[in-house]
Amino acid sequence: MLVLGINAYHGDSSACLLRDGKLVAAAEEERFTRVKHWAGFPAQSVRYCLDEAGITLSQVDHIAINRDPKANFLKKVGFAIKHRPDFSLILERLKNAKHWGSIGNDFARACVGEAVNAKIHHIEHHAAHLSSAFHVSPFDEAVVVSVDGMGDFSSAAWGVGRGAGIEVGGNVHYPHSLGLFYMAITQYLGFPHYGDEYKVMGLAPYGAPSFMNEMRQLVRLLEDGSYRLNIEYFRHHRERIRYEWVGGVPSAGDLFTPRLEELLGPRRGTQEELTGRFRDIARSAQAMYEDAYFHLLNTLHRKYRVDHLALAGGCAMNSAANGKIYRNTPFRKAYIQPAAGDAGGALGAAYTVWHSLGGRRDFVMEHAYWGPAFDQGAIGLLLESKKDELAALGCEICCIGQEDELCKRTARALSEGKVVGWFQGRMEWGARALGNRSILGDPRRPDMKDILNLKIKRRESFRPFAPSIIREAVADWFEEDHDVPFMMQAFRIREEKRSAIPAVTHVDGSGRLQTVTRNTNPLYYKLIREFAEITGVPVLLNTSFNENEPVVCHPREALECFLRTKMDVLVIGEYLVERRAA
Numbered sequence: 001m002l003v004l005g006i007n008a009y010h011g012d013s014s015a016c017l018l019r020d021g022k023l024v025a026a027a028e029e030e031r032f033t034r035v036k037h038w039a040g041f042p043a044q045s046v047r048y049c050l051d052e053a054g055i056t057l058s059q060v061d062h063i064a065i066n067r068d069p070k071a072n073f074l075k076k077v078g079f080a081i082k083h084r085p086d087f088s089l090i091l092e093r094l095k096n097a098k099h100w101g102s103i104g105n106d107f108a109r110a111c112v113g114e115a116v117n118a119k120i121h122h123i124e125h126h127a128a129h130l131s132s133a134f135h136v137s138p139f140d141e142a143v144v145v146s147v148d149g150m151g152d153f154s155s156a157a158w159g160v161g162r163g164a165g166i167e168v169g170g171n172v173h174y175p176h177s178l179g180l181f182y183m184a185i186t187q188y189l190g191f192p193h194y195g196d197e198y199k200v201m202g203l204a205p206y207g208a209p210s211f212m213n214e215m216r217q218l219v220r221l222l223e224d225g226s227y228r229l230n231i232e233y234f235r236h237h238r239e240r241i242r243y244e245w246v247g248g249v250p251s252a253g254d255l256f257t258p259r260l261e262e263l264l265g266p267r268r269g270t271q272e273e274l275t276g277r278f279r280d281i282a283r284s285a286q287a288m289y290e291d292a293y294f295h296l297l298n299t300l301h302r303k304y305r306v307d308h309l310a311l312a313g314g315c316a317m318n319s320a321a322n323g324k325i326y327r328n329t330p331f332r333k334a335y336i337q338p339a340a341g342d343a344g345g346a347l348g349a350a351y352t353v354w355h356s357l358g359g360r361r362d363f364v365m366e367h368a369y370w371g372p373a374f375d376q377g378a379i380g381l382l383l384e385s386k387k388d389e390l391a392a393l394g395c396e397i398c399c400i401g402q403e404d405e406l407c408k409r410t411a412r413a414l415s416e417g418k419v420v421g422w423f424q425g426r427m428e429w430g431a432r433a434l435g436n437r438s439i440l441g442d443p444r445r446p447d448m449k450d451i452l453n454l455k456i457k458r459r460e461s462f463r464p465f466a467p468s469i470i471r472e473a474v475a476d477w478f479e480e481d482h483d484v485p486f487m488m489q490a491f492r493i494r495e496e497k498r499s500a501i502p503a504v505t506h507v508d509g510s511g512r513l514q515t516v517t518r519n520t521n522p523l524y525y526k527l528i529r530e531f532a533e534i535t536g537v538p539v540l541l542n543t544s545f546n547e548n549e550p551v552v553c554h555p556r557e558a559l560e561c562f563l564r565t566k567m568d569v570l571v572i573g574e575y576l577v578e579r580r581a582a
Contacts, residue, residue: 001018001019001020001021001061001062001354001357001359002017002018002019002053002055002059002060002061002062003017003018003060003061003062003063003064003350003353003354004016004017004018004046004049004050004060004062004063004064004118004350005017005018005063005064005065005066005345005346005347005348005349005350005351005353006041006042006045006046006063006064006065006066006346006349007042007065007066007342007343007344007345007346007349008040008041008042008065008067008103008106009039009040009041009067010039010067010250010342011037011038011039011194011195011250011342012028012030012037012038012039012339012341012342012343013028013029013030013038013039013040013041013042013045013248013343014026014027014028014029014042014045014339014342014343014344014345014346015027015029015042015045015046015048015049015346016049016346016347016350016370016429017049017050017052017053017060017350018350018351018354019053020359021351021354021359021360021361021362021363022362022363023136023347023363023365023370024049024052024053024370025048025049025052025053025370025371026049026339026346026347026370026371026429027045027048027049027370027371027372027427027429027553028042028045028339028343028429028550029042029043029044029045029248030550031371031427031550031551031553032044032045032048032553033248033550034549034550034557035248035249035550036195036249036549036550037194037195037249037250038248038249038250038550039248039249039250040248041103041106041110042346043106043109043110044110046107046110046111047110047111048371048372050111052372056111056114057107057110057111057114057115057116057118058114058115058116058117059117060116060117060118061117061118061119062118062119062120062121062353062357063107063116063118063119063120063121064121064123064128064346064349064350064352064353065103065120065121065122065123065349066123066125066128066129066151066342066345066346066348066349067122067123067124067125067151067152067345068122068123068124068125068152069122069152070122103120104116121349121352121353123348123349123352123353124152124154125151125152125154125345126146126148126151126152126154126156126157126171126313127157127166127168127348127352128345128346128347128348128349128352129146129148129151129157129312129313129344129345129348130144130145130146130157130158130159130161130166130168130310130312130348131166131347131348131349131351131352131355132312132337132339132340132344132345132347132348132351133145133146133310133311133312133316133335133336133337133340133348134161134166134310135161135164135166135348135351135352135355135361135363136337136347136351136363136364136365137161137308137310137335137337137364137365138335138364138366139161139308139310139333139335140162140163141160141161141162141163141306141308142160142161142306142308142309142310142335143158143159143160143161143297143300143301143304143306143308143309143310143331144158144159144160144161144166144309144310144311144312145157145158145296145297145300145309145310145311145312145313145316146158146311146312146313146316147178147179147293147296147311147313147314147315147316148177148179148313148314148315148341148342149177149179149180149183149314150174150177150179150180150236151342151345153173153174154171154172154173154174155172155173155174155176155177155178155179155180156171156172156177156178156226156296156313157170157171157172158170158171158225158296158300160304160306161310163361164355164359164360164361165355169300169303169304170224170225170226172226172227174237175229175231175234175236175237176226176227176228176229176231177229178219178227178289178292178293178315179313179314179315180229180234180236180255181218181219181229181285181288181289182197182200182285182289182315183197183252183255184233184234184254184255184256184260185200185281185282185285186199186200187252187254187255187256187267188256188260188261188264188267188268188281189203189267189268189278189281189282190267190268190269190270190271190272190278191270192270193251194249194250194251194252197314197317197318198317198463199460199463200282200285200286201286201318201319201320202460202462202463202464202506203274203278203279203282203460203462204279204282204283204285204286204287204320205283205320205506205507205508205510206279206282206283206462206507207276207278207279207280207281207282207283207284208279208280208283209280209283209284209287210280210283210284211264211280211281211284211285212284212287212288214263214264214284215284215285215287215288216288217230217233217263218230218233218260218263218288219288219291219292221291221292221295224299225295225296225298225299225300225303226296227292227295227296232257232259233256233257233259233260233263234255234256234257235254235255235256235257236255264281265277274462286320286321289315289318289321290320290321290324290328293315293318293321294321294324294328294329297309297325297328297329297331298328298329298330301329301330301331307330307331307332307333308331308332308333308334308335309325309329309331309333309334309335310334310335310336311334311335311336311340312336312337312340312344312348313340313341314340314341314342316336316340316341316488317340317341317431317488319487319488319489319490319512320490320510320512322334322336322488322489322490323480323489323490323491323492323510323512325489326480326482333482334482334489336486336488336489337365337430337486338365338368338428338429338430338431338432338434338486338487338488339429339430339431340430340488341431343429343430343431344430366485366519366520367434367485367520367521368428368429368430368432368434368485368486369425369426369427369428369429369434369436369521370426370427370428370429371426371427371428371429371553372426372427372553372554373425373426373427374554374555374573376573376574378555379555379572379573379574379575380399380573380575382555382556382559383397383559383572383575383577386559389563390563390577393563393579394579394580395577395578395579395580396577396578396580397575397576397577398575398576398577398578399574399575399576400574400575400576401574403523403526404526406571406574406576407523407526407527407529407530408530409576410422410440410527410530410569410571410576411527411530411531411533411534412534413568413569413578414440414441414442414531414540415442415531415534415535417442417445417448417451418568418569419439419440419441419451419452419455419456419566419567419568419569420439420440420441420567420568420569420570420571421438421439421440421545421558421561421562421567421569421570421571421572422435422436422437422438422439422440422524422527422545422571423436423437423545423552423555423558423570423571423572423573424436424523424524424571424572424573425521425523427551427553428551430486432466432486432487432488432514432544433542433543433544433545433551434468434485434486434487434514434521434542435468435514435516435521435524435542436521436524437544437545437551437552437553437558438468438542438543438544438545439452439456439457439542439543439544439545439567440540440541440542441465441503441540441541441543442503442535442540442541443467443501443502443503443504443537443539443540443541444500444501444502444503444535444537445502445503446502446503447503448465448503448541449461449464449465449503452465452541452543454566455565455566455567456547456561456565456566456567457543457547457548458547458548459548462507464504464506464511464512465503465504465541465542465543466487466504466511466512466513466514466541466542466543467493467501467504467511467512467513467514467539467540467541467542468513468514468516468524468528468539468540468541468542469513469514469515469516469528469538469539470515470516470517470525470528470529470532470538471483471515471516471517473532473538473539474513474515476494476497477493477494477497477501477538477539478491478492478493478494478511478513479491479492479493479494480492482515483515484513484514484515485514485515485516485517485520486514487512487513487514487542489512489513490506490510490511490512490513491510491511491513492509492510493505493509493510493511495509500537501537501539503541504539504541514542516528527540528540545558545561546561547561547564547565549561555572555573558570558572559572559577562577567579
């Protein structure tokens, strides 16, 4: 049985394909269009998944979409009667619903000449999130939680998963949303772009939680573990909020009313200095988010008495909060798949359909490498076509056929303080670069953050870089010893080790780690081991291979990024490209 899952007409558009319940391929559309958080129909992702499986669209048995316009219909009607929202808001919702009526045409454009023989299934947004968290986890039983901005008139759902089934035990419905609270504060703090919430998370440790009284006026915690917004401070439930994609770029208008500025003071302009007040508001917002998050998780643990936790939804990308799960709740194990946000809804929709049709549960997502790969021949031809340009720029190309030698030379370059672009194997699924599309650096250098920001990333100085660490060394370097394969949790680095890896130690002493094993990524594991042989440090600084763009997908994009930045070395397949010293 072939099941194609998609997230469409929303930010982080994506597709995945299951064959007999096992994942074959998965990718976000932004990697192909080169537009961050691309929204709309994931035409190129669909084509990639079909090609990777070696099939045509006409062979697909089921198509699963992570949205059901009919879900929570009575809740929608009741809300409209009670709150009487602006008529333009209703028209906007109807306009958005029209996209779903044209989905057949979009498939026809994506796969010209191929028939759609599959049965199409609309899966409620949070049901898809819950499935994406639990059905690919290693747990036979777990509390399952989805928290995000909004989808199908809900902002959260939770329950318990057992075997192949998920029993939903509760929801938070529109207009109350922890994700929209965080998004509103993100906009208030002068970060206007879709998906900028991670900037607030990175900024928060630089401030103090001195605005907690104000935050508690925005979010109220309830006895059942849920929460409510004080909607007087928000606009999304009453007025039409500009939410659109022009050329595939998602954007959203302000979610907050002028009352928020009366409460917190004037908003920050996008170019305005990040003063202490704004840093304190960021810290307070993160603290309020964590209060609500752990209030919900602790309530659910008391209710279900299950020690395993599976998380999804955009809020599951908050690695700072996730890193405190073992300290602030009784849960002993947590699993968060790498595309926990809306992109992962494609995965959950597909698995919901698979299991609803009686499919067995025998797949665990242990790694994130589900995107395109490129053979050595294609890479060699690319470099051959660019050899004159590379030579003119003072670059040397070397083909190294042996993995051991490739890793030794790369590790040596890293130990010398060089910045390395590392392009190997299949592209990662999800937002994080996990050792196949990564830029790597020496974590021992206090100036490495500045070097990366100057040479390549050109991003805010307060944002941290992540440590990749071999799994068996975690207990020696971090205060907690758990698997974090997808860089979804930030743990505290042991105090005595922080001075040894300052480039990946955030101001609060934490690091958003990635645990690397020999089984899941043998080449990246070997590289880190070689670096440890030279330096005694089994850790590399890892950031995404990009420059204010989506993570690179194709070798051509990796080479272009290398050439337009001041990266020192590019390791692409078995080839090593190095700039000669001036």
